[in-house]
Amino acid sequence: MPELPEVEVTRRSFGERIHGARVTAVRLGKPLRWPLGCEPHSLVAQSVGEVSRRAKYLWLPLESGGLLMHLGMSGSLAFCDAPGEAGLHDHFDLVTDRGTLRLTDPRRFGAVVWSPSRESGLAAKLLAGLGVEPFDPAFTGAYLHAALRRRRVAVKLALLSGDIVVGAGNIYACEALFAAGIDPRTRSDRVSLRRCELLAAAVRDTLARALALGGSTLRDFRDAHGMAGEFQLEAQVYGRAGQSCRACGTPIRRWVQGQRSTFFCPTCQRR
């Protein structure tokens, strides 16, 4: 589910309200991707700092360290005053004096992991090796070109790998490649500098547009207030196999790369 826009929309929807709150209880549901890494009760009475994001991870600072959270494929966070009984898929509650932050994640690919800091423990290991942030000025066409030059995998897979640029998942990688007019099957080392400039701009613009629209709600994404996103209504290719390209009318094609669906317009996107 959540790519960078959804994670950032989520962060913005509860970060300010939880800042300064004090933890009063922690409830765990079924196991997530990794064990919490600390005694849940040890978090009680600690105050919450300013929530930040790196790639698709959120970092919730506490006094003894912090919680690194990931929404996986199906996770979402809600922050509310009276959350009610935990449901079947509610696997983590951080109860505070200002409300409860609840992770709902049916598939349980998500994670909540305690670390002494972002720079140590499991958090450091998970954050190591991540590529540049898409809105970082360092993410330029020249940077992208230099990184892609060393790879032979299809450019779509290079975007998804997360070690060049972070944030674009399956939806936005497809959409950015469409916006840049690049065939997702193109070998990374054959994308010219000129087209890398277009692609870097397309990644940035696509993610920014999605952010402005509150992300994409395909089935169940909601921000911490329960608001759905609207980017999916503007998708040019994602999930549109067989439908006509909004730009040229050619049927959108579906192709499998790295065991995942890629959607593209064979006319608008060229190798």
Added chain:
DNA sequence: AAGTGGACCTGCTAGC
């Protein structure tokens, strides 16, 4: 180092 495929887990839908 880079590339490949499997693993994790649940729910929904299309098709027979």
Added chain:
DNA sequence: TGCTAGCAGGTCCACT
């Protein structure tokens, strides 16, 4: 109506 196969927004890990 009921079963099954296939698909889903991520990314870690082992192996070549």
